[in-house]
Amino acid sequence: xxxxxxxxxxxxxxxxxxxxxxxxxxxxxxxxxxxxxxxxxxxxxxxxxxxxxxxxxxxxxxxxxxxxxxxxxxxxxxxxxxxxxxxxxxxxxxxxxxxxxxxxxxxx
Amino acid sequence: xxxxxxxxxxxxxxxxxxxxxxxxxxxxxxxxxxxxxxxxxxxxxxxxxxxxxxxxxxxxxxxxxxxxxxxxxxxxxxxxxxxxxxxxxxxxxxxxxxxxxxxxxxxxxxxxxxxx
Numbered sequence: 001x002x003x004x005x006x007x008x009x010x011x012x013x014x015x016x017x018x019x020x021x022x023x024x025x026x027x028x029x030x031x032x033x034x035x036x037x038x039x040x041x042x043x044x045x046x047x048x049x050x051x052x053x054x055x056x057x058x059x060x061x062x063x064x065x066x067x068x069x070x071x072x073x074x075x076x077x078x079x080x081x082x083x084x085x086x087x088x089x090x091x092x093x094x095x096x097x098x099x100x101x102x103x104x105x106x107x108x
Numbered sequence: 109x110x111x112x113x114x115x116x117x118x119x120x121x122x123x124x125x126x127x128x129x130x131x132x133x134x135x136x137x138x139x140x141x142x143x144x145x146x147x148x149x150x151x152x153x154x155x156x157x158x159x160x161x162x163x164x165x166x167x168x169x170x171x172x173x174x175x176x177x178x179x180x181x182x183x184x185x186x187x188x189x190x191x192x193x194x195x196x197x198x199x200x201x202x203x204x205x206x207x208x209x210x211x212x213x214x215x216x217x218x219x220x221x222x223x224x
Contacts, residue, residue, distance in 0.1 A: 004150075033213065041145075041197050043215035086150055093164060094139060094205060096213075098150030 003027045004089050006099035013106050019074040021102045023087035026068065033088040033096060034061050034072045046072070048090070077106045112216035114200050120222045121190055128186045129219045133202030137212065140183050142175055143199040144168065145218070151199055157183060158205070190223045197221075 004025045013019055025032070031050040037043045047054050047061040049070070054061050058077075063070040074081055082105050088096040113132040121127050133140045139158050143151035154173070155165045159180035169175075172190075177183040187194055200216040 035215075041199070041218040041220065043151075043199065043201075043218075045213055045215070048213065088150070090213075093156075094203060094213075095141065095153045095156055095164065096143075096151070096201075097153070098143075100148070100150045 002100070003097050004087060004099040006085075006087055006102050008102060009100065011102055011104045013077050013104070015078055015106055015108050017077050017106075019077050019081075019104065019106075021072045021085050021087075021104070023070045023072070023099055024068060025070075025087075025089045025097075027089055027091070027097060029089040030092050031090040032063055032070050033090060034070070035086045035088060037084040037086060037101065043086070046085075074104075079106045079108055082106050112200055112202050112214050114198075114216035114219050116219055117217065118220045118222075120224060123190055123192060123223055125190055126186065126188045127190060127221060128184055129198055129200075129221075130182060130184050131200030131202075131216060132182045133200070134204075134212065134214055135181070137202035137204045137214070138180070139203045139205050140177055141201045141203075142183070142185050143201065145197040145199060146195075151197075154185075187221075190221075192223045195221055195223045 034046040058075045060073040084101040086101045088098045115130045141156040142154040145151040157177040172188045197218045199218045203213045
């Protein structure tokens, strides 16, 4: 069993739909990252959170430390949101343990 | 500052050759990390530096792999006697860590290595 697990692995949506990606982790963490990776490899950090909820534009990330669970929500999804979304657990040493990613495709 | 830069973007090499990749972190960041990502998988930790000191190495980093950060700025990752299994995207990231602050985990665009 991986230390960081995401679901679903693949997700297709129609433009405008509300999207949820889930992340569960089994390790002790100091924070959790949500990252976006486009074809070609570049990774962009979306959120780093250690408690509660953060919002940036149409993106919302939540974390429940007791349940070791985090979710990434995308409201009013758009085709440009199509990418791989990765959650990563941050140890106290700052190294990240990554999930395998969720491949999102949003169709017009 | 243009973020974390990696060079080259792509490298194709024959099995058995040595390759070296470079990472230039954000200038004020004191921590630098190397990760490896194979197709369809999330990145895996390889090693990280605080300034010039290499603080942790993954068991994934066999003796054919060596990383340096000689002046606490740019870092190099060398793979000797490459094998086909080394084909992957090699990602570099940097962050600023102090007693008061933990900031700015930023990734480079990666170096894609293909061993033929």
